[in-house]
Amino acid sequence: MxxxxxxTKPKGRINRPEVSDSPKPSSSPDTPDxxxxxxxxxxxxxxxxxxxxxxxxxxxxxxxxxxxxxxxxxxxxxxxxxxxxxxxxxxxxxFFGPDPGPTHRLVFRGVKKDGSKFEGFFPDRRNQNPRLLYHRWFMLSETLFVEHANQANSNFLKNRQVEYEQQAARLASENRTNQLRQLKLDRQLELRYYQRASERTDFLANSVARVLLDSHQATSIELFSQERSIPFPEEVADGLKLNSEQLLLPPIKIGELDTHGYRAANLADPNTLRGSK
Amino acid sequence: MKTPSESTVAQPTSGATFFHSWTNGWNQFWFQLEAPNALGAMRILVGLLVLYTHFTWGLQFSTFLGVDGLLPLEYRALLFESPFAWSHFDWFQNNQLLMTIHILGLIIVSMFTLGLWTNWTAVLTTLLVISYANRATGTLFGLDQISSFLCMYLAIGNCGGAYSIDQWIAKRRGAGQGRSCTRNRIAIRLIQIHMCVVYFFAATGKLQGTTWFNGEAVWGALASYEYQSVDMSWISNHMWLVAILTLGTLAWELAYPALIWLKLTRPIMLLFAVPIHLGIGICMGMLSFGLVMLAGNLAFVDSRWINKLFQLSDESKVHLKDGS
Structure with missing residues (x-):
């Protein structure tokens, strides 16, 4: 009341009431203020x-x-x-949805200017401190994994092209112009999506490789994404350590940087580089 | 059981009454006066976290954010495809200048934390947090998402109205304590609602998974070596505890957006927030994230409690001085 x-007070520009110095009850709908x-x-x-x-x-x-x-x-x-x-x-x-998944680290291997080989990875809790800085490196390795996984390999793209051409031919023969137009638009968007994913990965991986190359005074460097699977509780109860090598899957090559520039790995066959025969 | 005549009497008399009760409720909810105490306490905690974040960026500034750093500008441009993802890093292409701005930023965030010229430093801190977040795409996580909106809402309210140098200066000039005002209320409400949005989608996102139902999700998080900061592998022998923690977290997140508004259940929800966020923070190496979530939860703590807490700390200082 x-x-x-x-x-219903008369309207003024702003009514400035006297306000006591003691704090008002906090914002809660159940305690009328x-x-x-x-x-x-x-x-x-x-x-x-x-x-x-x-x-x-x-x-x-x-x-x-x-x-x-x-x-x-x-x-x-x-x-x-x-x-x-x-x-x-x-x-x-x-956050941590839909399920906490496996984590990914970025492994790098290279050759220094004096010819010696070196290898490393990030995130690296021994060398990246404080913890927030470690977490930034961790998120970067996860981003590289996600971006790399977002790309489509050449076999997949070829199959999709065949599917698209078959579908387009069928719609054209049935004179379904609206659906055909929509199909073409969807196809353009799909190709653009994969092209952008590929460009993003290359830009990011190139920068990471260049910074690592410079910091190690190296002449060439290769980047890999490596997944660490989550162990079963029974395995850990039986003595398996969380940092065990057993939990690491084989690394997947992202690309390499040397004096010729950056080249991405071929997604269909990571042992070769994209554009190589 | 009501008789038909009683039911008729209990009906709302008119649409106008209904409309008035709604507008009164709305006005109470959004536009009542609010003390600045909760915002002042949040300013200190969020300010310290933003200061820590900026200090950490400074440790490898050029490696991450420099012109030729790990994160190329082209990457962001391709990801966002939008000129609106602004960052001052786009405007200056010189590492020394960027480092100078970074140091200036540290000073501004320090002033914000201490509550000096807070109306201005709160806005500048918000802009800094957003600018860094827009630049550092690829290395971000929940901390950046939460701290950016908390800073923005603190800038909307008068977060320098309590526990601040501004307030100390005002008191010396005889102006008394920070005034209660409407924009404090709006800021607090926006934080409260945004926190509910965060918990709602965090919970519903988990509902799409299987391990949050079979009780193993917390194991998946604790057994991840990259996240681990405290060895919790002993818990593999106590999977019943993992199941309780998993289902308890899910239930708490699901219930939060509703039960936090009720007087009876709010203390319980806040009480559970502390071990959940500190647990994630301590065991999974994300203490900064845990603390920023707790800072957001302060919006639901009664200003009078916060004031009492600060008065207690003042009293304890006096006791120490007296040697009592």
Whole structure:
């Protein structure tokens, strides 16, 4: 009742009430806070609209990332992307979801200027301290793994091209022009996706290789992504250490850098380099 | 059992009454006055974490963020394909200049943490956090996501209104304590709602997995050597405990967005937040992430409790001085 009475006060620019020095009860809907309202109804109306729009922007982020609805959150998230980028919002917040998975480290092997060979990996808890710095290296190795895995190998791309051509020929023969147009658009998007994934991996891997090459005063360096699987509890109970070599899968080559520049590994056959015969 | 006549009496009298009760509720929720105490406490904790983050970047600044560092600008450009993913690193292509800005940034974040010229340093700290986050794509994790929005909301509120140098100066001038104001309320509400959004999607993301249901997810996290900072392998002999921790975490995250709003259950939700976040922080080497999540949870702690806590620490200082 008292609240409604307050709201019917004559409208001024801003009502500045006397405020006691002691803290007001904290924001909780269950403990009605009966302090007077400071803002005019007009100011509150504008703030309400801004708050609602902002909360929608916040909510669309995790609704569209990592999985988006093609008909709702996806298109809206694309429109709101500038706001998400400006304010660094739009994250998925799926911490350790859907399942805690295996981790990945980046292994590098190279040859120094004096001809000696060297090998290393990151993240490396012995040499990367404090822990937050170690975690940055860890996230970088995970990003390299994810970006490398996002690429499509040449065999996959060839198969997809064959599938696309067959589908396009069928739609053309059936005179289904709308579906054919959509198919072409989807195909363009798909090719662009894989091309971008490949470019991103190459840029990132090239930079990482160059920094490692310089820091080790090397002439050539190879990068590999190596997965560490999660042990079964029974294995650990039987004495297996978490840092055991047994848990490491064979490293997968990402690429190499030498005096000729950076060359990515062939995804279909990691023992060869992309573009090599 | 109500008789039909009683039911009729209990019905809302009109749409206008319903509308008024809604607007009153809305006004109470968003626009009541709020003391700056919770925001002041959060400012100190978030400020320290941002300071630590920036200090850590400084240890390998040119390696990570330099012009020829590990993270090429082209990578971000291709990933975002947007000019809106702004960063001051795009505007200056000189390592010395970037390092100078970094040092200036450390000074600004220190001032923010101490609460000096807080209205300005809060905004500048927010811009710095976002700028670094937009630049360091590929090395980020939850800490950066949470600290950026917490800084932004602290800048909306008057986070320098308590436990700050600004406040100390104001007191010396006889201005009294930081005033309660509406923007504090809005800032607190935005933090509260954003924290609920984070927990809601963290929980629903886990529902898509199998190990959060079969009770093994916590084992998957603890048995990961790259994350491990405390050897918890002894827990492999106590998988019942792993199952309880897994299902308990899932239940807590699922319940948080609803039960944190109820007076009866809020202390319980906050009580569980401490071991869960500190546990992840200590055992999995992400103490900074654990602490920033706890900083966000401070938005649900009553300002009067926070004030009492700070008064207690003041009293204990006086006792120490007195030798009592």
């Amino acid at each position: 008292a609240n409604r009475k307050r709201n 009966l302090s007077p309202l400071q803002w005019t109804p007009y100011a509150r109306a504008i703030a309400t609209v801004l708050i609602l729009v902002y909360l929608f922007v916040v909510l669309i982020g995790p609704l569209a990332n990592p999985i988006a609805s093609k008909y709702f959150s996806g298109p809206i998230a694309r429109q709101l992307a500038p706001l998400h980028r400006i304010l660094f919002l739009g994250h998925g917040y799926r």
